[in-house]
Amino acid sequence: MTKLLAVSGSLRAVSVNKAVLEACQKLVPSGVSVSMYEGLAGLPPFNPDLDGPKPPQKILSLRKAIGTADGLIISSPEYAHGIPGSLKNMLDWLVSSVEFPEKPVFLINTSPHSERITPLLMEVLMTMSARVVSNASLTLPLKGKKLDGEGIAKHAEFGPALTASLTNFIDAINAV
Numbered sequence: 001m002t003k004l005l006a007v008s009g010s011l012r013a014v015s016v017n018k019a020v021l022e023a024c025q026k027l028v029p030s031g032v033s034v035s036m037y038e039g040l041a042g043l044p045p046f047n048p049d050l051d052g053p054k055p056p057q058k059i060l061s062l063r064k065a066i067g068t069a070d071g072l073i074i075s076s077p078e079y080a081h082g083i084p085g086s087l088k089n090m091l092d093w094l095v096s097s098v099e100f101p102e103k104p105v106f107l108i109n110t111s112p113h114s115e116r117i118t119p120l121l122m123e124v125l126m127t128m129s130a131r132v133v134s135n136a137s138l139t140l141p142l143k144g145k146k147l148d149g150e151g152i153a154k155h156a157e158f159g160p161a162l163t164a165s166l167t168n169f170i171d172a173i174n175a176v
């Protein structure tokens, strides 16, 4: 079983970034699972003083979730030309972790207008020694379309595009 962990950079209840990750859950082939990381809003603000031998329990849980995942899917909005604070906070907690380096990452951008978010995340993730699978990463014009996960998965254009990227990502994971 290939286990993927999905992280939405938006905490909104009805979020297009969350919806595209739900579409991924529906589109992966058998033998592959996508679980949603639900802990983003509850993580403490990153503080190097707390990042010692006994980090907070929520950070241990985060690192365990990352460690047991074969790959990470991140879909994030762009906020004020930057990475949303809650997502950057999670990444900061992973900088010194043993679980994160070499982790395969698939980036999804739900708006072509948000042209900064993918390069910004690439820069941070490469600095953290993630293995960003660039032939999987994709931008889809989903913002404002009011589609839920099922609507995205069944859409004539978006469903096949996501499936192709997921296939590239799973192939890249299995190639190592």
Ligand SMILES: Cc1cc2nc3c(=O)[nH]c(=O)nc-3n(C[C@H](O)[C@H](O)[C@H](O)COP(=O)(O)O)c2cc1C
Pocket (backbone or CB within 6 Å): 010, 011, 012, 014, 015, 016, 017, 018, 077, 078, 079, 080, 081, 082, 110, 111, 113, 114, 115, 143
């Ligand atoms: C505080 C804030 C700042 C934003 N800044 C940008 C921005 O710099 N560039 C951009 O393309 N969209 C920006 N947006 C629009 C978000 O990208 C848009 O709300 C996002 O698609 C919503 O995703 P969600 O439905 O997953 O929450 C901003 C939105 C908020 C709330």
